[in-house]
Amino acid sequence: MSIEVKDVTYTYSPKTPYASTALKGVTLRIEEGEYVGVIGKTGSGKSTFIQHLNALIRLQSGEIKVYDIDLTAKKPDLKRLRGTVGMVMQYPEYQLFDETVEKDVSYGPKNLGLDDREIKERVREAITLVGLDYEDIRDRSPFELSGGQKRRVAIAGVIAMRPKVLVLDEPIAGLDPKGKQEILALVKKLKASFSPTVIVVSHDMDSVAENCDKIALFSDGEIARFASPREIFYDDELLAKTELDCPSVVKVAKELSRLGMSLPSMPVTKAELIAALRERRAHG
Amino acid sequence: MPITFKNVTYEYPTEGDPVPAVRDVSLEIADGSFVCVLGENGSGKSTLAKLMNGLLSPTHGEVLVDGETTNTEEEEALFSIRRKVGMVFQNPDNQMIASIIEDELAFGPENLGVPREEIEERITYALEAVGMTEHRHHTPYKLSGGQKQRIAIASVLAMKPKTLVLDESTAMLDPKGRREVLKVAHELNRQGITVILITHYMEETVSADRVIVMSEGSVVMDGTPAKVFGDRDAVRRYHLELxxxxxxxxxxxxxxxxxxxxxxxxxxxxxxxxxxx
Incomplete structure (x- = not known):
């Protein structure tokens, strides 16, 4: 099971003087179980790309297959697609709309046509998974919750669909450090339960380096590179070309090597850097 | 002292028992300093900011801006305070009103009755200060987030403030936008403007003169970045991140x-x- 994207090109307002091409020949394949970071400057095509994955944006040219759902088909099975790919938009708390938390979280599963008992079960599960007390919060208005709670309710609305693929657009933007850690831990927990594949758009290179198996680096609507964090953050030419920031850990490692201290490996996570320094020290 | 808090408490109006968002805060912000305010969501940072220019007035205690109290109903006095303490908020899209940047910047000074010629000078100065001179005749809508925040800062500068309060103004920006806004804030500080930066990004505090940490409405830490982050137990207690x-x-x-x-x-x-x- 995988997501296959082949030669996808997308132009906003085509055939008008305002036409602008946001994606150019994007090709990649994401395997089930991967945690993929989507990075690149603002305007590089990241959001346009992920919105293709659950057909919020309809394919103009190229091919996309999400598991066995073919988006190239004339009438793709959108219902099944949206049950498969859960999309958490930027600042999802702005999209809460219903009177109670329970009703808001039920909206997605209801649209999947599930029966009431199943919906209730999933809603309870989703609210509990995001770390909120179901009994305590179900009848409250989403609008009287704190910012962090609202964001978690919004995410619960997506995971109540039990998506196989979880797509998040800047899930930690604007959160305080504690809120950030909570959301990142939640994503890990979801990945371990029913959303084995996670795709995250992020500007936070430190969290991308810590969490992702692979990175899709966008630049001017194209994929500049689809590779491991190590391959990307140690390619200075690529970094310069795409004006990409390095994670702090990589900055430290590069500075060390500039000062003449070579490390036995190329660390990208904090744990790797510390291990590499300890190892180097142990061997004199 | 441009801004002084004397035992300031603020309670948002509510139906039940009021919960103070800011509790008995006393502090002085020194002229020309660069101060960062940290704290969890809900710790009272933004309320503190809004008390600084009379957008909110204290439930108890007093805030003085250049010796003038913000506890006043007089519009003239409030205008004078807001001219001295300019604020820029989080969302760059909610702060633009005009369709041309030049008009956006003229809006404040025009309301003050500043003569046309001086408005021209102020616009030129403000755009130059934020490095956006070439955008003078453009529309703000097509700018990047960082550029929009620089324009928001410029429209505050057109009022010639002594103090600039940035209330999580970098939170919604990408790394490049954040760097742009921070660079402008430090440059203005070098020119003598007092800067108060409210943020969740610890690395933005590194070059500040002073870091104030809020928790549950109170100031719980106050000192140089080295002193504040040197207290590891407190850093953990207040959920800051090193x-x-x-x-x-x-x-x-x-x-x-x-x-x-x-x-x-x-x-x-x-x-x-x-x-x-």
Whole structure:
């Protein structure tokens, strides 16, 4: 099971003087179980790309297959697609709309046509998974919750669909450090339960380096590179070309090597850097 | 002192028992300083900011701006306070009103009755200060987030404030936009403007003169960045995050590396690691 994207090109307002091409020949394949970071400057095509994955944006040219759902088909099975790919938009708390938390979280599963008992079960599960007390919060208005709670309710609305693929657009933007850690831990927990594949758009290179198996680096609507964090953050030419920031850990490692201290490996996570320094020290 | 808080408490109006968002805060912001305010969501940071220019007035206590109290109903007095303390908020899209940048910047001074010629001068100065001169006749809608925040800062500068309060103005920006806004804030500070930066990004505080930490409405820490982040227990207690280079230094010290307490950034960490071998 995988997501296959082949030669996808997308132009906003085509055939008008305002036409602008946001994606150019994007090709990649994401395997089930991967945690993929989507990075690149603002305007590089990241959001346009992920919105293709659950057909919020309809394919103009190229091919996309999400598991066995073919988006190239004339009438793709959108219902099944949206049950498969859960999309958490930027600042999802702005999209809460219903009177109670329970009703808001039920909206997605209801649209999947599930029966009431199943919906209730999933809603309870989703609210509990995001770390909120179901009994305590179900009848409250989403609008009287704190910012962090609202964001978690919004995410619960997506995971109540039990998506196989979880797509998040800047899930930690604007959160305080504690809120950030909570959301990142939640994503890990979801990945371990029913959303084995996670795709995250992020500007936070430190969290991308810590969490992702692979990175899709966008630049001017194209994929500049689809590779491991190590391959990307140690390619200075690529970094310069795409004006990409390095994670702090990589900055430290590069500075060390500039000062003449070579490390036995190329660390990208904090744990790797510390291990590499300890190892180097142990061997004199 | 441009801004002084004397035992300030603020309670948002509510139906039940009021919960103070700011509790008995006393502090003085020194002229020309660069002050960062940190704290969890809901700790009272933004309320503190809004008390600084009379957008909110204290339930108890008093806020003085250049000696003038913000506890006033008089519009003239409030205008004078808001002219001195300019604010820029989080969302760049909610702060633009005009369709041309020049008009956006003229809006404030026009309302003050500043003569046309001086408005021209102020617009030129403000755009230059934020590095956006070439956009004078453009529309703000097509700008990047960082550019929009720079225009929001410029429209505050057109009022010639002594103090600039940035209330999480970098929170919604990408790294490039954040760097742009911070650069402008530091440049203005060098020119003598007092800057109060409210943020969740610990690394933005590194070059500040002073860091104030809020928790549950109270000021719980106040000092230089080195002093505040040097208190590891407090950092954990108030759910702050060490800047990554500080975190790494701490872990390496635990592993037996001999590193000094003061680590400024990745570069200084690397230098200290080399020195310690």
């Amino acid at each position: 800047p990554i280079s500080d975190y790494l230094a701490e872990k390496l010290r635990e592993a037996g590396f001999d590193l000094p307490q003061k680590i400024y950034d990745e570069k200084s960490l690397a230098e200290e690691i080399c020195r310690s071998k």
